[in-house]
Amino acid sequence: MTYLALARKCRPQKFSEVISQEHITKTLSNAILAGRIHHAYLFSGPRGTGKTTTARILAKSLNCANPKGAEPCDQCPSCRDIINGVSPNVLEIDAASNRGIDDIRNLREFIKYSPVGGKYKIYIIDEVHQLTSEAFNALLKTLEEPPAHGVFVFATTEPQRVPLTVLSRCLRFDFRLLPFSKIAEFLQRLCDAEGVKIEPGALNLVASKAEGSMRDGLSLLDQILSFGEKKISLEMVTSTLGIMDRETLFGLSEVIFERESGKALKIVNDFALSGGSFELLATSLQEHLRNLLFAKVAPDIGELLEVTDKDLERYRELAEDYEESDILRAINLFSELEITLKRKTSEPRIATEITIVKAASLDRTVKIEKILKQLSSQPSPLSLRASLNQAQMDLMSEGSLSGTTEPQKEVGAQKDVTPSVEVETKEEREQIHITEQQKTEVSPPATDSLSLDAIKDRWGEFVDRLKSQKYRVSAKNSRPIELKDNLLVIGVPNSGAKFIFEKSKDKSAVDRAIRETFGEKLKVSFKILGGELKQQERERKRATATDLKEVLEKEKDVREILDTFGGEVVGFIPKENKKKKD
Template identity: 45%
Template structure:
């Protein structure tokens, strides 16, 4: 029967414990100086070696032939502990033995001296699962145990343990195992198992384990079964459902270049292959985080745990983007990462995210406003600009246009209804967000990208930019329209009929500056665009004051 790698290669002495030298060294010094404590708390994330270290410590303090404070694993006591044939080392799972009666039984057993070894060692795993009554029952024994008893409490959630328990223990925090340490450990195991493996394949496994060596070994075990003695990078990508590094660089390039179409195309390909969209968002966050590090640091070995050739690619791509843009992208992705945990339609949420990332005009953050200023300034320099403006006449003439065989009138001065909708839009969206039963979070996000509004004869026109055809299609569903009308009615106590349209469907008077003389043209362009820049800068200042 096959034995899992994490079991077959469980550490047998302190030297085998990966990435926890600060703990193993302290424990060995205590054994050497005969200064062993009576209660220890081992805390840290899963798979970092807490239970393994506890078992090694239990053997080390009882070993008859200990060498350099390491258990020999050959004497009778060590063998009995390894084979669970001794009553002096007791491992208790607090998840299934968490009652007051369980702890009372433990207190009774503590009274009896060890039968074969020097110390009785109680290893209580997942100790945070104990009930409050059980903690209280443990308290007195933990405070004044017999001289021959050692308690080792292990937990992944230290914050759930009462302060009265914490104060009676020596605490050791197990760190997440670094990617380099995990890669070295897995490479050693592959050599012993005669498995050929690519370094970047091991690196990918290590990065996806999130600091848990046990998780990494479980993934490696799965890859060995799949690859048949030769593990390649593409095999790991296929098995883990992760994003290929080339795909990440390609998508990041399109995001940096503000190419919405190509960004959505890669997203669509990712979905077609049956990959988890959440993995894509997580990997994009890691990628742009690495780009940010490349911009602000030169010593990247410890900060970015990737092969050298990948780091060189990151440095090259980082040279094409500024830190402000990276921060903007990371902020949007982080919000999406949190929201996606409860989203019923992660694909739509991811598509909206790609639109916001690739087009800063749809993002209201300070970083996006700065980016829009840069874009406007670049357009001034190149003269590549088209300005659309409403025809404002002295008599406030009303301009009419035919949209989808329907007459829509747009006033040069905002009506009171338009002002009401604009001032209440955030409140309306919040009502949709708070309506958990209807599960309309995609509608909440889509309504955040509206370009403008107009009202004519009680018809509310919700207007999107021309790049938002998908939003128009999604929101034009009769059921969705009825839902939005209902939420507006409940929020404002006013009834509107709703129609969703695009800006291209509205007939505006366009002023294209093509034949104007160069000097006069530059003067007009600067005047028009500088007004936009001034407005954006004012928005930034308002955000900063908030």
């Protein structure tokens, strides 16, 4: 007999054998017992979750000659024909290859005939979303008015691509991904039945790579069993399937977070020499860092991590050393790397190594709570002084209680204690001096030391100290015009600038900038100058033009032109203005 793949050999034959789809199998079983058979069902869900298998079990149950409740007997001719795929009452169509209108027309002709040796004719259309629009339209009439013996079962992984007119005529059942633990448990029973011993780590790795699909898990196990060994180790699984083992991932993540780029690059090089895929490296690191993140934010929810108990504990211990933000930034880097590699970059190794170095160069995050806790654990100067004073009092009390202590010795003891007190007193004096100095810097001195010219000279520094953009623009176009009796009068170009300074919610920003720039606390008033500022600007430009005229007349080339043509310099046009006139 030819070899049968595990995915076909281990296909469930009864509703009770379908794993983790109880919400569907129980509903179908109760409907069969109650005789509430609908004419159309839609089974949707990820690949390998049991859609087509459940459709075949439903077909067997509907036509079984000796049902056991809602379960088929698997012994009657109808059940055996369906199992062997030769039943005249069950037509299974792959819509990916039979998707045209002609195929649906043939189906409509076939459904007219009554079933042979059974109650129903069942039409299972797999990947129904692959049908063309014309084929769906041809199917609608049959779905609206089906024959009494006709039952349609549609299976799809993309229900959103099925027209609403078809969806509205079907009972929809959504299949779920299988839990990691259920897949691992089933694979373990299968290995026991095959007489193969598999390590827990290897079993969990296969179940994890199945990603909720039982068919994928069986295919991976089939590939490993083809190796011919009766004992399956973790190393065998990683080498056969080309999967990164957990130890390599732990080692790589640790050296990345410890900022040891050289060691990280060596691990990547060893992985590349072993024939590993860089895209697999990026994907595996994302999954590994995701487990680390979950162990950090939800350490009590172990079922979120598809790992062994030993690895789970290791994730929890490792997560204590890192912050969530560090892990998230690393995940983002490797997510971008995966996108880059999927675009078929010409240098995948260089892209991977650069990302590894980037990840290892990220600064570690330190929470402010941790810093404050460290600061609070250090003794303050006041507590230190109190401790020293208490030690001095203890020494003095010991000396006074001792009846044999001579006066000279008491004096000596006092001298021994005094230096430590003097040292502390000196530190205190320095601290007081610093505090007084800070107060002196903040408190404004007398205004006699500040002149209007000094303010004009440092006006640009005052403008730079203003943090608000609107303040800086207004102050840049303004000028200090008068300083008298601690009152600084600032000339502003227009009423808008005056409104900004006087009506703003944060008027203290101007006072603060004045105090920080000029070292004094001044009262401020604003005066609209308008024309005066423009006149000052015109005079400045006129003076500049006069100076340039004198400079030009002294130039040798200009002098020769003037002498040759008997001309004189009457003015000049700046380069940018000349372009505008031209």
